[in-house]
Each structure stands twice: as structure tokens, then as C-alpha cells.
Amino acid sequence: MTVLHPYSRVMTSAPTRYVKMNGLGNEIVVVDFRRGGGPLKPQDVRAVAENPATGFDQMMVLHKARTPGTDAFVLIFNTDGSESAACGNGTRCIAWLEHLGTGRSEFRYETRAGLLDVGVKNSDDITVDMGQPRFGWADVPLSEPFHDTRAIELQIGPIEAPILHSPSVVNVGNPHVVFWTDKPVDSYDLARFGPMIENHPLFPERVNVTLADVQSRDTIRIRTWERGAGLTRACGTAACATAVSAMRKRLADRKVTVTLPGGPLVIEWTADDRILMTGPAEIEHEGDLDAILSANRAPAPPLVPHERLP
Numbered sequence: 001m002t003v004l005h006p007y008s009r010v011m012t013s014a015p016t017r018y019v020k021m022n023g024l025g026n027e028i029v030v031v032d033f034r035r036g037g038g039p040l041k042p043q044d045v046r047a048v049a050e051n052p053a054t055g056f057d058q059m060m061v062l063h064k065a066r067t068p069g070t071d072a073f074v075l076i077f078n079t080d081g082s083e084s085a086a087c088g089n090g091t092r093c094i095a096w097l098e099h100l101g102t103g104r105s106e107f108r109y110e111t112r113a114g115l116l117d118v119g120v121k122n123s124d125d126i127t128v129d130m131g132q133p134r135f136g137w138a139d140v141p142l143s144e145p146f147h148d149t150r151a152i153e154l155q156i157g158p159i160e161a162p163i164l165h166s167p168s169v170v171n172v173g174n175p176h177v178v179f180w181t182d183k184p185v186d187s188y189d190l191a192r193f194g195p196m197i198e199n200h201p202l203f204p205e206r207v208n209v210t211l212a213d214v215q216s217r218d219t220i221r222i223r224t225w226e227r228g229a230g231l232t233r234a235c236g237t238a239a240c241a242t243a244v245s246a247m248r249k250r251l252a253d254r255k256v257t258v259t260l261p262g263g264p265l266v267i268e269w270t271a272d273d274r275i276l277m278t279g280p281a282e283i284e285h286e287g288d289l290d291a292i293l294s295a296n297r298a299p300a301p302p303l304v305p306h307e308r309l310p
Contacts, residue, residue: 071098085173164181208225210242264279
């Protein structure tokens with residue numbers, strides 16, 4: 001791993017550079033267009049995702065602030081080129097990068113989901129205020145009404161003997177469905193049924209799919225199929241969605257450790273209805289974004305006619 005310091009050069013004077021990072025193994029690419037450049041087209045995003053050097057789970061693209069008091073307006077992209085309104089791991093990454101470049105410890109970012117406040121103590125202790133969860137069926141959103149979103153009518157497997165059923169749903173900046181398991185989360189074939197649930201007609205905006213094993217009042221283990229990205233080692237919003245859903249069902253206390261394949265996040269649901277997510281961020285390397293996009297946009301070489309055989 002190449003760790004370069006300081007990163008102020010990358011984030012302020014080179015808008016065509018990228019920084020590859022991760023939050024608990026959730027692969028993040030950060031691009032800063034605040035001094036010019038962009039926008040990225042969906043095919044550009046897909047090209048970056050498909051490149052071995054820059055393969056990511058989410059891309060965080062920083063643009064000039066639109067709202068006074070914020071540091072940037074952040075667009076978040078999935079590997080398929082679609083947008084996501086929130087990414088907790090990615091938000092920790094951009095805050096850590098800016099902390100290294102500026103020395104500041106507090107940041108505020110605007111996303112499609114609203115404003116996110118971030119506090120940085122060190123690379124392992126970065127807290128994001130993810131805002132308020134929304135539990136109404138129309139807020140998730142669902143395509144049909146459910147009075148109680150703690151357990152909706154949805155199942156995986158045969159009607160008479162479902163493998164999983166009665167999940168919770170919530171919006172924490174993006175839509176999530178959480179299935180509660182009675183076995184280890186790795187024992188289920190999430191790669192097979194994850195995309196089916198993601199694209200189920202009940203979810204008009206598609207959905208992130210999480211399997212959750214509540215192990216104690218303050219410990220939950222999860223695995224997630226991310227909307228537009230697939231299986232990932234960590235999904236911060238899934239950890240938030242699972243934690244508050246478990247608390248609504250009285251399965252967990254107001255502060256829990258959620259363990260993902262990439263490691264643990266601490267999630268707290270405060271008395272004033274805010275979700276606080278605390279975890280690490282790590283820098284991997286930086287590179288030339290223009291070189292990757294130019295290679296993808298290069299025209300195909302002309303066909304060379306071959307000689308006709310006698």
C-alpha cells in the first residue's frame with residue numbers, strides 16, 4: 001500500500017486526480033472537482049469501476065458547495081453508473097482525506113440525502129452524523145402501503161417453508177431491507193437472491209439487501225448486497241439501517257457494534273433521533289483519472305485489410 005502525505009495537493013490542485021481509499025474494505029474512489037472538471041457520465045463511472053487500478057464499490061465526487069457552511073456537494077456513484085444518495089464509508093473517507101490536507105477535524109457535506117456532519121479524531125475514529133431514519137412505507141419507498149415497516153410481508157423461498165421472511169425496511173439516505181436470521185449470515189446464498197430482492201417490484205427505487213444476525217443486545221453481524229454494487233465487504237448505511245431496525249424491534253440497545261465482513265462499525269441512535277456511525281478510513285494510492293478516462297474514450301483502431309489468399 002502506498003500512503004502519501006500530505007494530501008492537500010491531491011484535493012486542491014489536481015482535479016483530474018483520484019484517490020483510492022477504503023472504509024473497512026468497502027472500496028472507495030474519491031475525485032475532487034471543486035476547482036474544475038467534470039461532470040462524469042455513467043459510462044465514465046463504469047470505466048473507472050472496471051479498471052483494475054480503480055475498481056470500487058462507491059465513487060465519491062466532490063463539487064463546489066451549493067449551501068453556505070458546507071465543504072462540498074458530493075455525488076455518490078455505484079459501479080453500474082447509477083447514483084446513490086448516501087454512503088457512510090465513503091463519507092468517512094473524504095473527511096479523513098481532507099483532515100490530512102487541512103488539519104481540520106470537523107466537516108459538513110451536502111449529498112442527495114441532505115447534510116452530513118463529520119468529526120475526525122484519527123484514522124480509526126471518524127464519526128458521521130447520518131441524520132434521521134425514515135420508516136414510513138412511502139419514505140422507504142415501497143410500491144404498496146404497509147402499516148408496520150418493522151416486519152413487512154416479503155419472503156425468500158417456498159411459501160410453505162420460506163428461508164427468510166418478514167424483513168424490516170427503512171430509509172437512511174437510501175432504501176434498505178433487513179432480513180433477520182437464526183443462522184450465521186454467511187450460510188445464506190446472498191449472491192443468488194440479493195439481486196432478486198434488489199430489483200423486486202415492491203421497491204420502485206431498488207433496495208439494499210442485508211442479512212442480520214443479532215448476537216446480543218450490543219452486537220450484530222451482517223452481510224449486505226448493495227444496490228448497484230453487489231456484495232461488498234462493508235456498507236455503512238446498511239449497518240445504520242440494521243441497527244435502528246433492531247432497536248425498533250427491541251432486539252438491541254441504543255448503541256451497538258455492527259460487524260461486517262470488513263470489520264466493525266459502532267452505531268448509535270441518539271435520543272434526538274440522529275444516527276451516529278463511527279469507524280475507520282484508509283488511503284491506498286492515488287493516480288491519474290484522466291489517463292483512465294482517456295483510455296476508455298479512445299477510438300477503436302482502424303481495421304487493417306488482410307490480403308486475399310490465392
